[in-house]
Amino acid sequence: MSMEKVKFGRSKVFFDPFNRRPGPIKKNMHYCPGCGHGILHKLIAEAIEHYGIQQDVAFIAPVGCAVFAYYYFNTGAISVPHGRAPAVGTGVGRANPEKFVISYQGDGDLAAIGFNEFIQAANRGEKMTIFFVNNTNYGMTGGQMAPTTLPGQKTTTTPFGRNPLTEGYPINVSSLINTLTSPVYIERVALTSTARIAAAKKAVYKGIENLRDRKGFSFIEVLAPCPINLRMTTEQLNDFIENKMTEFFPIGCVRDRSAETAVGELPPATIHEPAEVMAKLFPLRQEGGVADDFRNDSEIFNRELRIRMSGFGGQGILSLGHNFANMARLRNFNVSWMPSYGPEQRGGAASCAVILSRGVISNPMVDNNCDLLIALTQMALDKFGHQLSDNGILIYDRSAMSKPEVKGNQKVFGLDALAIANSVGNPKCANSVILGALAVILKKYAPLTEGDAADYDKVYREALTESFGSKPKVLEQNFAAFEAGKAAMAAEL
Ligand SMILES: Cc1ncc(C[n+]2csc(CCOP(=O)(O)OP(=O)(O)O)c2C)c(N)n1
Ligand code: SF4
Structure with missing residues (x-):
């Protein structure tokens, strides 16, 4: 039948009757007459x-x-x-x-x-x-x-x-x-x-x-x-x-341009293999050749780890969380990093929630059962202290507050992060000081094996290189801050 011919009746592509239409009218469309x-x-x-x-x-x-x-x-x-x-x-x-x-x-x-x-x-x-x-x-x-x-x-x-x-x-x-x-x-x-x-x-x-x-x-x-x-x-x-x-x-x-456009092939699916995407996005991980070997048996790595880092804007608290999340990502953890800060450019409260998991992370919020709390201000501790679990670890900035009370089996460590960062010549490196201190704490209390502790240091360097590879001086200062943080915490334990 020529397509110009008027067709009477209903195309088979329409339902008959229109059972999906609610109410008693199943034969007509809902459009106004003449629409x-x-x-x-x-x-x-x-x-x-x-x-x-x-x-x-x-x-x-x-x-x-x-x-x-x-x-x-x-x-x-x-x-x-x-x-x-x-x-x-x-x-x-x-x-x-x-x-x-x-x-x-x-x-x-x-x-x-x-x-x-x-x-x-x-x-x-x-x-x-x-x-x-x-x-x-x-x-x-x-x-x-x-x-x-x-x-x-x-x-x-x-x-x-x-x-x-x-x-x-x-x-x-x-x-x-x-x-x-x-x-x-x-x-x-x-x-x-x-x-x-x-x-x-x-x-x-x-x-x-x-x-x-x-x-x-x-x-x-x-x-x-x-x-x-x-x-x-x-x-x-x-x-x-x-x-x-x-x-x-x-x-x-x-x-x-229909006539001159060739009949198309079935277009290729543009969804790529996850491994292929990761290799493209994060080549460093491939080059490092350390993609799959971090399989610490410690119980701590076999469940979701919930971390809160909090302080003032400008203290590098968001980068601290970001760097730590990146380190975990480079060792095949699934991670989430959820920053939260006020509209102020500098000085307002800033915090981030970081979750590491070998499984799927279904919710990036950390508002209870926190495993690790890093508090660089009294306000941060007041706000998030109660969320730390009874077995959690608290790292606080000693220059900002006196030693907080300990609950249950909590472990509490003070650190002069800012002062140590200043000593290596860059106050912005306080987050590397904390990551260094954390290396020592995790080694003792996670606990990490010798090999995994060495790998922690290695992955720290990989993550920082990924962020600051083009700025050798910043990289050098951060590495120094990391070592200083390790030394300071080792002296405490
Ligand atoms: C996000 C959002 N904004 C506004 C509306 C309200 N809304 C419903 S239909 C419509 C306009 C539809 O007009 P048009 O696209 O011309 O279709 P017509 O109804 O004329 O066929 C609007 C603004 C909505 N449903 N959702
Ligand atoms: S006539 Fe106008 S209002 Fe009525 S169904 Fe058609 S488009 Fe909608």
């Missing part, structure tokens, strides 16, 4: 059927009147947050390259809140077809101004008519993406008459054919009636679309 969405749905369903891709379509529905498209289309369907259809479609398409992604969006959804997602997907030439319903307003929410509202057009948010001096001119989306290199096919159609609908049908079929043939990004803009919010009769609406909208949105093909 363009229903007509466009019909054309898309027929095209999907025609090209035989129903089983593999992922239909991404917007927020807007078409949010319930999944009531009707018997295809894979996802409803997404407002404006996110091209972003979700990108994810779906990349993770499941064999699927056919359709993004269906209104002018509020696509050209306002979701404009960036849309234009980036168009620019990347994602293999998807987008149907863009331009009805010059936010239909679902009662007729607010959209980016496509015409100058002078009254909406609930432009009661005196859109004024280009204050609201700008309508955005011509099809022309805008015609400045990009990637899109294969861009056409604007309308739904005002049988002839226009027949032309729209051709465009819809081409968009779906391109999708089937994996040719790339196709975009079909549909000038559609919204009789309810525009408060017009069908005749008035047809006149509005044909004579007013087309002044800003001329009907016709904007670009068609």
